[in-house]
Amino acid sequence: MALDYPDLVGPDGTEVNMGGTSQTCYFARVDEINTYSAPAAAPANQYVMTTAFAMKTGKKFHKGYITQDTGELEFGDNGEIDGKSYKAIFKFFYPGFGDDALQLANDIKNDKLIFIVELPDGKLIQLGSARFFCSVKGNFKTTTTSGRGRGFEFEVQCFVPYIYRYAAAVPLTAAP
């Protein structure tokens, strides 16, 4: 495939480049996805997903709360020369030791998921695809008495060939 690079013209002063993530993320189990997101048929940018995920009957994307200033996403370099890809790591803190978080941390540790990370301006980044899934570690920490407080440090990992922006609806309502 021939590559045609765009010019990078720099900011015009209107961009929001605030760091970190928003205080909400979205996730779904791979087994509960009927069809995956995709770019348009003749996309202006093949890395922007404009066809929405469709879920299996009774299934939907879930919401995850993120403690302020703890959400962080990084696509690190992966592989050797001529074999480059990305290793995405998304970290966030969920406060407390509630039964819902306890159940999620225990149940999710060997599951395969898709995550959608929301940036401060509302743009969405998709982690995982039909071919590469996310795994999640939910590490519980009490911290110290003078520290942040108890809670779960979630770490989402995924190897991906590309960085995808998700530009379609996130279905927080179950499919019929």
Add this chain to the structure above:
Amino acid sequence: MKSQKPVELPASMPVAQPDYQLTGLQLSDYMPIVFDGREYNLAKLTPAELDYLSQYPNQVPYIQKKDASQTSV
């Protein structure tokens, strides 16, 4: 005349929408999606929200706007 008791709809009953139909999601009176940095309740879209989301049938594939002949008077 004996007064009639109002009929109570079950919680899962969608609110009647004169301007649009919904497909691909379970119908109820609260049907959240997130799109373009906002959360929308598809069961209760304002006219402005309906006009906006209807511009993106691929990205938001749940809404079918009724034409004038389908709209009740």
